[in-house]
Amino acid sequence: MIHEAEILGQRCLAPGVYRLELFAPAVAEQARPGQFLMVRTSISLDPFLRRPLSINSVDRRRGAVTLLYRVLGRGTRLLAERRLGRRLNVVGPLGRGFTVPVSGTVVLVAGGLGIAPLFFLAKVCCRQGNEVLLFYGARCSRELVLRRELEAMGVRLSLATEDGSAGEQGTVVELVRRKGLPPGVVCAAGPPPMLRALAAFLQDMGREAEFSLEERMGCGVGACRGCVVKVRTAEGFAYQRVCADGPVFRAATVVWE
Ligand SMILES: Cc1cc2nc3c(=O)[nH]c(=O)nc-3n(C[C@H](O)[C@H](O)[C@H](O)COP(=O)(O)OP(=O)(O)OC[C@H]3O[C@@H](n4cnc5c(N)ncnc54)[C@H](O)[C@@H]3O)c2cc1C
Ligand code: FES
Structure with missing residues (x-):
C-alpha cells in the first residue's frame, strides 16, 4: 500500500491551510471516511518520519484523493512547497474510520481542521441520502474552509467563530450546547480540548459518538x-x-x- 502519487494540484484555502489533490486511484478506490495516509513530506529522507493526514475526499472516477492540512512545522511546510506534476510518496489508506450509518440523520461536529475527515464522511452520507447537519467552528471566518462545497452537497451548517466574524461567537462546543444536539448519529473531529469538552457534554446528555483522535x-x-x-x-x-x-x-x- 505504498503509492507514488502524482500531485494534481495544491491550493491555499486560508492563511497556512492547503488542499492538495493527488492522483492515487488505488487509494481512491479503497479509502473510507476517517482513514488517513502517512505522507513523506520531502523528496529526501529528512524529515525521516512520515506525517499522518486524513483523507479529505476521494473522486473514484478520476482516481483523485484530496488532503487538507495546516502548516504547523517542518513537514507540513515542505509539503506546501511541493509542486504540480511531482510525485508524493504515501502509505495507506490506514486505520479504522467512522461507522457510516446506512440511513437517518448524521450530526457532525468539526473544530478547525477537524473538517478534513468529516468532509469525506459528509460527502458519503449526502450521496447515500442521509440528512447531514454540521456544527463547524474555527478561529475566524476565513478558517471555515470548504463551506461552499459543504452547502452545495446539501449539508446544513451551524457556524461558530472565536472572533465572531461568522456564525455565533464562541467555540463549536458552546454552539452545540446552546443549540442542543439533534437526534442522530454523532461524529466529531478537532483539537483535543474541543473533543474533551464535547465528550463531557455528550456524557451529560447520555449520547454516544465517534471521535477521530x-x-x-x-x-x-x-x-x-x-x-x-x-x-x-x-x-x-x-x-x-x-x-x-x-x-x-x-x-x-x-x-x-
Ligand atoms: C490520524 C491523524 C490524522 C491527521 N489529519 C490531519 C489533517 O487532515 N490535516 C492536518 O492539518 N493535520 C492532521 N493531522 C496532524 C498532522 O499530522 C500534524 O499537524 C503534522 O504531522 C505536523 O507535522 P509537521 O512536521 O508540520 O510539524 P512538527 O514539526 O512535527 O510539529 C510542529 C508542532 O505541531 C505539533 N504537532 C505535530 N503533530 C501533531 C499532532 N498529531 N497532533 C497535535 N499536534 C501535533 C508538535 O507538537 C509541534 O508543536 C493528523 C494527525 C493524525 C494522527
Ligand atoms: S504510530 Fe507506530 S504504533 Fe501507531
Missing part, C-alpha cells in the same frame, strides 16, 4: 506503539494505538488525561 505518530501501522491513548475496556483500561485501533474511537471509551 490525533496523536503524534512514528510508524502509522501499529508497530512502534508511539501513538497510544488510554481507553476504557470491559476489563478496566488499556492503551490502544491511534493508527491501527483508531483513529476513530467511541467517545465514551476515551480517557482524557
Whole structure:
C-alpha cells in the first residue's frame, strides 16, 4: 500500500491551510471516511518520519484523493512547497474510520481542521441520502474552509467563530450546547480540548459518538506503539494505538488525561 502519487494540484484555502489533490486511484478506490495516509513530506529522507493526514475526499472516477492540512512545522511546510506534476510518496489508506450509518440523520461536529475527515464522511452520507447537519467552528471566518462545497452537497451548517466574524461567537462546543444536539448519529473531529469538552457534554446528555483522535505518530501501522491513548475496556483500561485501533474511537471509551 505504498503509492507514488502524482500531485494534481495544491491550493491555499486560508492563511497556512492547503488542499492538495493527488492522483492515487488505488487509494481512491479503497479509502473510507476517517482513514488517513502517512505522507513523506520531502523528496529526501529528512524529515525521516512520515506525517499522518486524513483523507479529505476521494473522486473514484478520476482516481483523485484530496488532503487538507495546516502548516504547523517542518513537514507540513515542505509539503506546501511541493509542486504540480511531482510525485508524493504515501502509505495507506490506514486505520479504522467512522461507522457510516446506512440511513437517518448524521450530526457532525468539526473544530478547525477537524473538517478534513468529516468532509469525506459528509460527502458519503449526502450521496447515500442521509440528512447531514454540521456544527463547524474555527478561529475566524476565513478558517471555515470548504463551506461552499459543504452547502452545495446539501449539508446544513451551524457556524461558530472565536472572533465572531461568522456564525455565533464562541467555540463549536458552546454552539452545540446552546443549540442542543439533534437526534442522530454523532461524529466529531478537532483539537483535543474541543473533543474533551464535547465528550463531557455528550456524557451529560447520555449520547454516544465517534471521535477521530490525533496523536503524534512514528510508524502509522501499529508497530512502534508511539501513538497510544488510554481507553476504557470491559476489563478496566488499556492503551490502544491511534493508527491501527483508531483513529476513530467511541467517545465514551476515551480517557482524557
Ligand atoms: C490520524 C491523524 C490524522 C491527521 N489529519 C490531519 C489533517 O487532515 N490535516 C492536518 O492539518 N493535520 C492532521 N493531522 C496532524 C498532522 O499530522 C500534524 O499537524 C503534522 O504531522 C505536523 O507535522 P509537521 O512536521 O508540520 O510539524 P512538527 O514539526 O512535527 O510539529 C510542529 C508542532 O505541531 C505539533 N504537532 C505535530 N503533530 C501533531 C499532532 N498529531 N497532533 C497535535 N499536534 C501535533 C508538535 O507538537 C509541534 O508543536 C493528523 C494527525 C493524525 C494522527
Ligand atoms: S504510530 Fe507506530 S504504533 Fe501507531
